């Protein structure tokens with residue numbers, strides 16, 4: 710708290726408070742939960758569940774008690790399962806319980822595509838969906854650079870990036886967090902920017918579409934209460950809707966596989 714307060718001369722006027730008493734969070738518009746164990750080198754996100762489950766059981770009721778109308782934005786891993794857990798514990802409607810999900814994975818993919826094709830990442834449009842993690846699914850069929858489908862660019866003669874090398878990019882996205890963790894012990898900057906961008910869309914009612922972890926039941930043929938990332942419109946009320954993106958059969962199948970991966974673990978939770 711002090712370290713942030715000492716930046717007062719460089720920030721817009723802001724009241725920075727901290728306390729171990731949750732009363733300090735009373736009346737929050739949004740509560741961002743980042744507490745918890747992080748991965749050690751080579752460890753998967755899913756393996757963190759045991760350590761972070763009991764933590765969430767103690768944190769979420771306190772946040773709900775002091776801010777019954779808040780939006781819960783979950784960052785801690787495994788983010789999809791902890792977001793589901795937060796939804797269950799909070800008793801909130803699902804539109805007010807959101808996980809940062811594949812907003813970060815999508816940015817990693819957009820960065821890699823932008824780098825390969827030497828364009829600005831803002832001009833690369835597309836989503837990764839599903840689990841934030843190893844079973845995430847890139848929606849190649851709708852990925853575009855300035856409205857040109859990336860797959861059709863790859864099919865043109867003389868383009869040096871084949872469809873196979875795009876699959877390599879997906880591996881790099883999945884391996885991206887592992888690599889950063891190996892190099893510096895944790896990831897921080899990209900998830901920080903990703904979360905800030907989501908908060909801006911939510912609190913300023915920007916109605917932008919982000920791939921974030923939402924209750925997926927009823928979308929894309931998913932019939933279970935799982936949280937996973939789908940392109941979702943965010944505004945002041947939280948999740949305003951889920952976009953209907955065209956998916957080819959293979960993408961839909963992989964989304965369902967990702968959903969099953971999460972479901973299998975979620976099913977073992979004792980809430």
Ligand SMILES: NC(=O)C1=CN([C@@H]2O[C@H](COP(=O)(O)OP(=O)(O)OC[C@H]3O[C@@H](n4cnc5c(N)ncnc54)[C@H](O)[C@@H]3O)[C@@H](O)[C@H]2O)C=CC1
Pocket residue numbers: 743744745746747748757761764768784785786787788809810813841895896897900
């Ligand atoms: N969804 C995503 O894309 C990302 C998720 N993460 C996840 O975020 C979590 C935190 O990671 P880091 O910040 O790197 O770890 P960290 O170890 O730097 O920070 C964790 C913090 O949680 C706090 N904490 C522990 N128990 C608490 C409690 N009962 N109440 C309040 N605070 C408590 C600790 O004091 C510590 O400050 C991990 O689960 C990590 O996997 C991290 C980066 C990206």
Ligand SMILES: CC(=O)C(=O)O
Pocket residue numbers: 754786813886896900
């Ligand atoms: C740690 C993590 O989930 C990430 O950086 O993607």
